[in-house]
Amino acid sequence: MNKLRGNDLRKIGFPEGKSINLALDILEDKQLKKLDKGSALALLQKVKADPYSYLRDSLWRDLAKEFISDSNRSVGLNPEIKDYRRYGEAFIEDGARKQMDIAMQLPVTLDGALMPDAHQGYGLPIGGVLAVDNAVIPYGVGMDIGCRMALSVFALPRTYLDQRTQELKKLLHYHTRFGSKEIFKTPTDDPILTRPEFKEIAIVRSKREAAINQLGSSGSGNHFVEWGLVDITAEDTSLGLPIGQYLGLLSHSGSRGLGAAIAQHYTKVAISKCPLPPEARYLAWLRLDTQEGQEYWRAMNLAGDYASACHHDIHRRLSNALGEKPLAKVENHHNFAWRETLPNGREAIVHRKGATPAGQGVLGVIPGSMTAPGFIVRGRGEQDSIQSASHGAGRRMSRTQAKQSISEGELRRYLRDQGVELIGGGLDEAPVAYKDIHQVMAHQRDLVDVLGSFTPRIVRMDAGGSGKSKYGGE
Template sequence: MATNKLRGNDLRKIGYPEGKATNLALYILEDRQLKKLDKGSALALLQKIKEAPYSYLRDSLWRDLAQEFVPDPSRNVSLNPEVKDYRRYGDAFIEDGARKQMDTAMQLPVTLDGALMPDAHQGYGLPIGGVLAVDNAVIPYGVGMDIGCRMALSVFDLPRNYLEQHTQELKKLLHNHTRFGSKETFKNPVDDPILTRPEFKEIGVVRSKREAAINQLGSSGSGNHFVEWGVVDITTEKNDLDLPVGQYLGLLSHSGSRGLGAAIAQHYTKVAISKCPLPQEARYLAWLGLDTQEGQEYWRAMNLAGDYASACHHDIHRRLSNVLGEKPLVKVENHHNFAWRETLADGREAIVHRKGATPAGKGVLGIIPGSMTAPGFIVRGRGEQGSIQSASHGAGRRMSRTQAKQSTTEGELRRYLRDQGVELIGGGLDEAPMAYKDIHQVMAHQRDLVDVLGSFTPRIVRMDAGGAGKSKYGGE
């Protein structure tokens, strides 16, 4: 196969950043002497140039491309010596690793402000539960891998006892009409308007994931993602939901932008690291300026991924509402793992990253979940400026996945769930309720950030289990 069949996506797979290096490589390959190269040989050569650029600096044909991969010491970015002050909510409740990561983020030259939520724990780059406001830049790993991950709640005009009376029916609906992980898809995915967005044609990494996005639409991820039936308890009369105080059947989902979001995060993190070399401890906080082509590309791709995640939730709730035969009285949706353009308390314009943190602007509604046996809370933001109008996105982990697997057995987990009155389809030991912080303590540390309007208590939960979630029920 001739090299003129090479595309930018082929080069991205071997680590070429989108932009000048990729364009140069494709242009040079149009040389008459190189057109005879087969695709594999051309890719092997381009990979050599990327990995050993000094060897090609005297080659008149390749030197301009090789120069793109030579480290430029003048481009190295230093951290500020002082850690900017930031607020920590539930400080004694937050592990040292998360605090250390946030300290590093507060030393970035572009940082304007920051805050750490009470569910915070260590992640990559910005900690989970970290809120970071920066000047005219976006940090791909400050957003995270699962771009636009969100919560969505539907409340139905059905009483609490409907759950007890129809447990097996609701469990079957959940199993048959949801899909989880990388292997499960619907036979006939919905044709959603999101798939016609121009970004799928105009941005290379997005274009390469369009087929996967079509197939995964309406599905949920693995890990801590779930779809569950439970009891909604509205406890506040003035609740902005137009719901009377009382108990209702609820459907709650948690998932993100699937393979599309992950591909965008991986690609633009590599680009940011190549464009913005930082000290090792801050490596994953590399940013893209919003006045650059790469920064604008990421911003558009990130917003597409967030809208795609929302479309997935809408499809989940549409399918289950239809088979339930009920229209929701109200829906509430909020997201994290995203960056917003906002105005800070002092009037400065900023890009606010909330990695595992929920927007809590004045009057903004959201859901903060607990665990599969602990209640989540329907909240209304208070617009607290100290937290950069943010709150926690959940209870937060107190154990790593490895620790959780080592701390309990399958039998112990099942007995605990039975004692709590929770039915589980799928799920693994890494998501055992014991792996999470006490949601009531987390909420106590953010009373100034949100008002609680009601709660959601899980009763029938579905999660991915790598095949362990199979049951006697058939699939669609």
């Protein structure tokens, strides 16, 4: 290659001194001598951008250390695990509990709780609630920022589900889109797309076109749109529905590619700014009094609002197609961070990764599985749980385990026996993969009051393209 010189490295942001000499020496290694100039510079930029990733590489270690400030090198965990409340501990897997233990050792941690649907994830476990001091943890929020539930309740009787099954299936085919390949030919022009963050934050700006195309669509995995039976069992003025049965529309999805890109970018930034021991690496935080912290906070809130706009579009399309206006709506989200005040009066940033806000009087929906009921709930404001509850039944099997434990034929027979119509979907979302929602609810009686239930009857999910509409339409 054309030999690199110190001036080439200064142009890509290398500071004067030791780092330049180290980089030039490393490039003399016989494995790297064959690189052309552009590839060598690109590699050095990677080391500079994410030095923590190179600390275990004997070739790059010394150079990587030059890009980690002395203050960041000293970040460590507290020796003691702060006490936190665990709900339904008997059936929470060890991996989730250990992840929460590590989170409770962070120097910024103030309080925490683990919900009964908890299972292992990246960084903070799914079902983990963590209150920290003046900081935000991108992987404490999660990949699917602002993922949420949205329920519309219609003044149509139970018999409507039985008599109009094919019609309701067609409405899902025509008016919903799933995964990365299905988009509407004419996406909705929503005010969310004019937000200043789409111009002012680079990672958000790069995803604006995708956000336009994906508006009103749902993700893959456990995301769904479904018709079902709403059974209101308790009078509640905030919900405004008499006791009785109704047709319901329930959706579950998040911020699509926009949220994922924000999570990936700022997790990388956090890791480079706040290197932690390997077991805590994905709990790296951004201080809210820094430019990066403020950028993430704005981007996170935009992603949450975008997820809400997607649900509003889904429900608007289907309500119009049904020819009915909802009597009531309930919407709640997880995978987010809120600025809240703890019982001791201290302000905190509360992360709920796969956990539902359950402040006093706050309404929400906690789903079960495609054959198990979900529950419409009202929060009780329990302080031990940091005013939180579970976000669903929670997985008891990994996706791989689920695929190995049930066949396609067994799943279809089981759904038929339960009276559930499934469009798309995969074996990884089979009901057997989930915990018993009734057990989960039993462990959070102190956290929420149950106002009613939602029982799925016609479910649409992504299936890698196999769930695509056979009816045509837009």
